Amino acid sequence: MCELLAMSANTPTDLCFSFTGLARRGGAAGPHKDGWGVAFYEGRGVRVFHDPDPSADSRIAEVVQTQPIKSRAAVCHIRQANVGAVGLENTHPFIRELWGRYWSFAHNGQLHGFKARPGVYRPVGDTDSEHIFCDLLNRIRAAYSPGVDDDTLLQVVVKAAAEYAREGVFNLLLSNGRWVFTFCSTKMVAITRRAPFGPARLKDADVTVDFQAVTTPRDVVSVIATEPLTSDEHWDHYQPGEWRLWEDGEVRARGVETIPRWSHPDPDKL
DSSP states (O other): OOEEEEEEEEEEEEOHHHHHHHHHTBTTSSBOOSOEEEEEEETTEEEEEEESSOGGGOHHHHHHHHSOOEEEEEEEEEOOOSSSOSSGGGOSSEEEEETTEEEEEEEEEEOTTOOOOSSSOOOSSOOHHHHHHHHHHHHHHHHOOTTOOHHHHHHHHHHHHHHHHTTSEEEEEEEOSSOEEEEOSSOOEEEEEESSOOEEEBSSSSOEEEGGGSOOTTOEEEEEESSOOBSSSOOEEOOTTEEEEEETTEEEEEEEOOOOOOOOSOGGGO
């Protein structure tokens, strides 16, 4: 299956350590060789990298691993293709503008034959994931006007996510730069690092970092992923149907929706 990675922090923070572990799963320690992408938010702007090549062999991925691009919200995806050809247009995260902000979307799973409802937003590629993203934004535009508060906006996002998850496997990362919305259909984990910080070791690369040496006592950094990225930390597992809204490294809102327990004849293709 594809794998997801997101970060929410209360101070600009780089993703080098976590991305290094995830990138190894893109064609080396894992089968997700059909492209990768990452979006880093910087104020109202977003710095986006996409590559249809395996992240484990990508020179662009090397830049992301070694150059500390600092952000308070980031969304990342490594792909194992199931719907849509391998190509740049089908590489997550997908980006669209809504009400003066860039929104990013990354999806792990499959909704067979899903097509976006008519509206302003239309897919460029041919993945079910991009159709879902366009459908979600069209629903938001139809339901609300610019300036809607986050609590109200969250209602339609949660409702839509639950509906998608009843049609197929739907693990989601969604961000507008201020917050990161996450929804778990089958697999998702999270960890929040705060003082007192300690060391951590990646599962898929021989890399260890001492977070105490690169943080301040006020820092709060949360990482959300499909599978734990480190071998010596305790990761919190979502339950199916659980959603969380992250802001400044903390869970601002959370809940659990009733969804099917999906199975798949070949889970590696999700």
